[in-house]
Amino acid sequence: MTAKIISGTETAKAIREELKAEVEELKAKHNVVPGLVTILVGEDPASQSYVAAKNKTAHALGIHSEQITLPADTGEKELLDLVEKYNSDPKIHGILVQLPLPKHIDEGKVLFAIDPDKDVDGFHPVNVGKMMVGEQCFLPCTPHGVLELIQRSGTETSGAEVVVVGRSNIVGKPVANLMLQKREGGNATVTLCHTRTKDMDFHTKRADILIVAAGVPNMIKADQVKEGVVVIDVGVNRIGMSDSGKAILAGDVDFESVKEKAAAITPVPGGVGPMTITMLMKNTVQSARQHAGLA
Numbered sequence: 001m002t003a004k005i006i007s008g009t010e011t012a013k014a015i016r017e018e019l020k021a022e023v024e025e026l027k028a029k030h031n032v033v034p035g036l037v038t039i040l041v042g043e044d045p046a047s048q049s050y051v052a053a054k055n056k057t058a059h060a061l062g063i064h065s066e067q068i069t070l071p072a073d074t075g076e077k078e079l080l081d082l083v084e085k086y087n088s089d090p091k092i093h094g095i096l097v098q099l100p101l102p103k104h105i106d107e108g109k110v111l112f113a114i115d116p117d118k119d120v121d122g123f124h125p126v127n128v129g130k131m132m133v134g135e136q137c138f139l140p141c142t143p144h145g146v147l148e149l150i151q152r153s154g155t156e157t158s159g160a161e162v163v164v165v166g167r168s169n170i171v172g173k174p175v176a177n178l179m180l181q182k183r184e185g186g187n188a189t190v191t192l193c194h195t196r197t198k199d200m201d202f203h204t205k206r207a208d209i210l211i212v213a214a215g216v217p218n219m220i221k222a223d224q225v226k227e228g229v230v231v232i233d234v235g236v237n238r239i240g241m242s243d244s245g246k247a248i249l250a251g252d253v254d255f256e257s258v259k260e261k262a263a264a265i266t267p268v269p270g271g272v273g274p275m276t277i278t279m280l281m282k283n284t285v286q287s288a289r290q291h292a293g294l295a
C-alpha cells in the first residue's frame with residue numbers, strides 16, 4: 001500500500017480563502033477588523049520563523065497584526081505589563097505569547113495573565129477547562145488542525161483506536177482529549193504514550209490513527225505501525241541547513257518507510273504546520289466576532 005498524502009497546505013489554503021472572505025465581510029458590513037498581537041521573547045530561530053509566518057498569514061487575510069519582539073533578558077513583570085496592555089486594547093482580539101519562554105519567566109503565570117476572551121492559542125486554564133468539558137471555547141491551534149485534517153481526509157474516528165505519542169500541554173494532552181469527546185470527529189478510544197511508556201511498539205502497532213508529537217526526528221519506523229494506519233505527524237525538527245541557508249525539516253515519523261504501509265499520512269513540511277497557523281487565524285476572527293457581539 002502507498003499512502004494517500006494528507007496535504008495540510010491544500011486544506012489550509014481552502015480554509016484561509018473562506019477566512020479572507022469572512023474578514024472582508026466583517027469589515028464591509030460591521031466595520032470590524034480582527035486584530036492579533038504576537039509577542040516573542042528572545043531569538044530562538046524556530047520561534048522567530050513561526051512568529052513571522054503567523055504575522056505574514058494574518059496580513060494576507062486582512063487581519064491587523066502587531067509583532068512584538070523583546071530581548072531574551074526581558075523581565076517577567078515587563079512581559080506581564082505588556083500582556084495587560086493588550087488585554088485592554090480594543091484593536092486587539094487575539095494575544096499570542098510564543099512558547100517556550102526564557103527560563104527566568106514563569107510560563108504559567110504569563111499564560112494565566114492573558115484575558116481568556118483573547119486567548120486565541122487556547123492555552124489559558126479557563127479555555128483548557130472548557131475544552132475538557134466540551135464547552136464552546138478557543139481550541140488550541142495544533143490539536144484543532146490535527147482534528148480538521150483527520151476529518152477532512154474522510155477518516156472514521158468513532159470507535160477507532162487512536163494512539164497519541166507525546167504528552168505536551170500544547171499538543172499531546174489536548175489532542176487526546178479532543179479525540180475522545182462525545183461528538184463528530186471524536187468518539188475514539190484513546191491511548192496516550194510518553195517517555196515512560198513501557199512498550200511503545202505494542203501501542204503504536206494497534207493504532208488505526210497514530211498522532212505523533214514527540215519532537216524526535218524520524219522516531220516512528222514502518223515496523224512500528226500496522227498496515228492501513230492513518231498517520232498524523234506533528235513533529236517539526238530542524239535536522240540541518242541547506243546550501244541556500246534554509247532549515248532542513250524532518251517529522252517525528254520516518255515518512256519514506258511509513259508511507260509504504262499507511263493508508264494516509266501527513267508530510268513534513270506541508271502537513272500539520274500550515275493548519276496550526278490557519279486555526280490561529282480562525283480563532284482570531286472568531287474572537288473579533290465575539291467582541292463585536294456578532295457571535
Ligand code: GUN
Binds near residue numbers: 100
Ligand atoms: N510554540 C510552539 N507551538 C506554539 C503554539 O501553538 N503557540 C505558542 N504560543 N507557542 C508555541
